[in-house]
Amino acid sequence: MDTLNALAHGFSIALTFQNLGLALIGCFLGTIIGALPGLGPSNGVAILIPLAFTLGLPATPALILLTSVYYGAMYGGRISSILLNIPGDEPALMTTLDGYPMAKKGMAGEALALSGIASFVGAFFATWGLVFLAPQLVKVALLFGPAEYFALFALAFATLGGIASRNQAKAALAAGLGLGIAMIGVDGQTGVPRFTFGEVHLYDGIDFLVAIVGLFALSEVFIFLEHRGTTKATGDASGIKLGRLTPPLSMLKQTAPTMARSTVLGFIAGVLPGAGASLGSFIAYSVEKRLVDKDKTFGTGDPRGVAAPEAGNNAAAGGALVPMLALGVPGSGTTAVLLAMLLALNITPGPLLFTNNPDVVWGLIAALFIGNVMLLIMNIPMVSLFVRVLLVPPRYLMPAVAMISFVGIYGISGSTFDLMVMVLFGVLGWLLRKLDVPLVPVILGVLLGNQMEANMRRAMTISDGDWSALFASPLSIGLWLFAFFGFILPIVAGRFFRSKLPRTDSEADPD
């Protein structure tokens, strides 16, 4: 019952005027960010981090704001999926399959309301999962030494590359690039500069916020520039009538088992390191299709095909917070960005977070519950407001996004050099996306590189340079095996699983 006490304490922190206000703003902004094609959870959160940082928000409120955005974006993504047949972000991709046909049948309002409820169910139970699973994981994590941490980082990269990518070599390259970028700067242990080429600005290393905003937000501007004039990402929602905004009870009853199964699957997908909400919604939809699609109605506007991916991706969003908070190893793109936020605030996530900063953790979790209710209220009766936002064309939106990115980074350091580095990362992100190299491993590498190296060297110092120490304990051997199979199995055992995931050109936004 410690957990429930801690949660009650969390509510006492979250229920302040300021925190509730921030959660409300976060949920609102998040829904808009999720709904707008071209802005998704990870680049939305990435743009807001520098702002939250420069506004001088303390850790708990800042985290409440950003995770509300994160949850909100998961809700918002479905709106353009259903109305425009354009996923508002990558996790909402599967929602287009049945959501848009439903809208064409004149059931747009029901589809939006049903998916809103499915989102709520997924997120609500996943947050409970977070409450109970995270402390258990912390108990395991307290047994970790440097060698185990090193193996855990390797595991995160391996599963990210193995399970969640189409081309494992490209994921490995991306991870290497990120880790390499993290090496730039003064070595923390011996104080010698590395890869700085005598440039004083590089002695502090590359700020990961600069890298994240460049890779995620600026590269999006280039993608839009490239596709200007094509129909891509310019939809017209004006012709669609919303209709009634409450799903009939029979529809809820019909979809209830689907929501339950999808929530469980999505949560598991979210907890696995490296697999995020996109995979959660994909698994939920495909399993549900295999289980209940007897009359072949999936793909033609079956309500269950709308409920499954929405419950799945929102549950995965909650699940992905478990490894991020308990181990300090994010399970998806957006949680990697949230990790960046914590690091920027000098808070190290991981098992010690629960003992050293219980206010942050439990305040955050309580805020997630509150935010979730706010989101349900916002997303059903007020959905027409968000539909109107969808009509803002990208040619006005993207310049604003670019300028806000510059404002955020300039606000942190006030240095032109950082802005140049950000532009450089924007170009790099655009090129990598064109080449189908995933960006999440790059970010993870930049974020975790120094910790990974520090843990390796600490383990070596303890063992006095004996490399077998990295594989000495059963725990680390287990992690290495998991990492090995997580990376190798998807290559060997066939690409049948991931290759079915439809390829989109706008996979702009890793969740």
Next chain:
Amino acid sequence: MSDRILGGLGLLLAIFFIWQATLIKESFISDPVGPKVFPIIIAVLVGLSSLAIFFKPDDEPEWPEFSRLFEVGLTIVVMIAYAYALPTAGFVVSTAVTAAYLSWRLGTPPVKAVIAGAAIAIGIYVVFHLILGLSLARGPWGF
């Protein structure tokens, strides 16, 4: 072809990285591993995956035609110019110009783009500076 170029560049990068890692000056106090080993491990990872990409390339991505690439390049130049202009010309003016340019290149007619640029610049200035109190670049006119 693109993937082969990517693989080749990755390999060159890995070699360059290893070479630079061997040049790191070690200090007299050091741990058993030292500052060179981990970068070299990473470079080997980059090298190996580059080789795999080189020998097993994916399908060719759709590259935009040359005029579009040129435009992306020009936009990069504008963004760099913006970064330099911020401290000298101040936030509102440089942002208005850059946002107008971006909006124009994304398909807004010129006059509307100028209005959009000004609206974005003033909007950000009001929300982030006047309301939220964020410090923005100050130009000769104080904004």
